[in-house]
Amino acid sequence: MGSKGKITRRRALLAGTGTLGFGGAVAYLASRSGSSAGEYVPETSHPSDGTTGFGVELAGRPIAGQADAPVDVYYWTDYLCPFCKRFETETLPKVGRNYVDAGDVRLVALAFPVIGEYSTPAAVWGRCVWETVAADEPAAFWRWHGAAFDAQERNGNDWATAETFRGITERTAGVSLDAVEECRQSRGDAVRESITVDAELARSVPFRGTPGFVIYNRESDAAGKITGAQPYENFADAIDRVLDA
Template sequence: MDEEGNITRRRALIAGGAVLAFGSGVAYIGSRSGASGQHYVPDTTHAGSGTTGFDVDLDGRPIAGERDAPIDIYYWTDYLCPFCKQFETETLPELGREHLDTGDARLAVLPYPNIGEYSTPAAVWGRCVWSQVADSDPDAFWNWHAAAFAEQPESGTDWADDEMFAAVTEQTAGVDLSAVETCREERGATIRERIEPNVAMAQESRIQGTPGFVLYNRDSGAAGKLVGAHPYENFADAIDQVRRA
């Protein structure tokens, strides 16, 4: 099924051709009046396993939502990305309440380092924090995740360094800085290597920057994408279209 040119199967999405994007395609939003300012902590968080039908490697990655949710949302992000911060603060809380916490969809956080020199080290910090708390206190990851985005200044990328990320880690309850540092030292190279295949999948889906999203119906194989910091309404419409396809 192809609804208004927005829904396709994985092969067609990867191959290119028609513009397969929801809403207005690429969207960058400013702050909306009435935004709560509260970051999102999922009701349910789990570690992914295996490779999906869309060929995205979810093994060990943080996923917000129920394991059996019918719609996957693959969220490529960079802690240095200002539009990712907008998505996190303006859209994700409502998306989480309305669709992730209700079992409609699940959201996988996937690094796509592309903003600055520290983008890849920041991704390693995120993965090591998740590895340290995934079993014992997954909410701590989301608190750290939000705190890392909150450190972004109005502009520029030179704010991001080891000292800043160490401070965020040390200040986040439930996260052991020494364990995260050990992970960075011992597993950093492996984590970097595992970033590349999922970044390649995003690029094959014609996502060239962050934030980028693919919505994938695991039962039907229908898929579509959103690029940019779309408002909640565009995600709600996209989820509905993919679910019905």
């Protein structure tokens, strides 16, 4: 992949070497046209369990794509993160159509609540939505997920409240507010523990903020890392290289 973007093995990546060489500052400033390609709802989405070769626990995590896709993309996000919203609107729809729906990539959404006071509660809302719909209507989670990013306001995090997320949940087709509230009350501690596990793994990669991505070939153990709201072309190049590793 050249001196600035090489594929590494899992252990080397976790030791902090061999990342895909896309500069963090550039990543956060990079923007396409500024237009939105719309929310992404995957053709296939499913619950899973176990731990991947990279050390990602799958139970309770939203997963898009086919279970036997050769490459995993682990996506650490925060619903309060404006750069995550940029990725969601400008890049994810293309990655989804061209790689996830095509059967090449399995996308695993992980929590890394680092932006504001409501980052962790927002992550709990998302996990509980997934837990209540994953078995019967997983697409409902992705509709909720897109609506949560749509709710972001341009300045500050004052919009992120229980009332906001309650309204998003109530308005999302296929999601039961009562079921999600029950999950938050009865399983909140366990869900927060799973979020802590995700955050600890993110820090070990290491990531300092969101969004952060690891692209992992489950057969060859090859991996690469992307930081920030990169344009689609960078993701396509990185995925293609890890696919071929």
